[in-house]
Amino acid sequence: MTTLYLIRHGKTEWNLEGRYQGAHGDSPLLASSYVEIEELAHFLKPIHFDHLYTSPLKRTRETSITLKRDLGQDFPITVVEALHEFNLGLMEGMRFTEVEKQYPAIVKAFREAPADYDPTEIKGETFEQVIARTTQAIDTIVKAAQPDDHILIVSHGAAMVAMIQSLLKTPLAQVRKDGGVTNSSVTTLTTDNQGASFNLVKWNDTHFLSKQLSTTDTI
Template sequence: MPVLHLVRHGESEWNLAGRVQGQSAEAGSLTARGLRQAAQAARLLAERYPDIDAIFSSDLPRARETAEVIASVLGLPVRTDPCLREQHLGCLEGRRFADPLGEGTVQDAVERLWREPWRRPGDGESITDLYERVHATLDRYAAGPGREVVLVAHGGPVRVATTSADPRRREPVPRVTVGNATVTTVDRSRCC
């Protein structure tokens, strides 16, 4: 059973602009800082984990670019997997977190999704949906061959992959900070 290294993408143009990214292809490429962050994650992976066999990435541009930087250091190809995408945030995508929405802001609406994981933003995906998609995907990779696998994804998938809360039971999921290009190692043999 391989050990899985989850990497959040480097800083994107919409990260810098304070916009909700979700699955929007318009979220832009990595910034210069994002490319540096990806290179730093690649060096860390190369130094600490010499047994990495494969790299898979969300097919969204910001994750793919991060994966390509990592792949260039590790000498491995990148394969894309849409199951590693960020939560689909529907009508919230592209809006600034600080924009007014209802009686609060877009940021408040996003936070509410984590407190009430059954809620779906218009035309979007709930935290429960995200949790089920991500955990099924991690189970698939954990059952595969190899010793260590890098999965380049997004903040939402990393949060639901590492939470002890179960949104399927309507438990709120903490919206912990996941920094750009951070590496989170998950050993699926110790869970579920």
């Protein structure tokens, strides 16, 4: 059985400020995020990992490097372009409150009704496009793995939610049914048939984080 541990990157300055980062905005990790990544590593340390795959964006690469260091394990890190965050076009860099005023229908669909989301006006990426590229990346990763491998995947909140729910065969309209994922959280999936189907072990596990979570931690 191949096990995937899907990690959302550590919290960034723009996460704290309530700004959309998307595929091009890439603010630094907060100093406190390094503590949270260490807590994540302490939780995961009993597991032997075989490989880590990361989005190319700086916030995920920095999370990946820090996590590997804190785990104290020797495994390869591979950058996978297709694991990057949603391209949110004109919304990137804007505060959530600004977007809600300027593009109310678009942001409502993005957060609550994925099947109705049309990013044409903001020159962004659709859920279908994100799901296609991320699930293809997972398919490639799983097919390259050994049957009992434990694999870390470091990516982004919105893209991960869409990707994971698609892997679980969730209809697009229900992609948001389990909520979002939190910075430095882990969601665990298994497959015993090289990715033909997946089983959800745990969604958005944050029990190991010592801080009190806030609304800016989860998307």
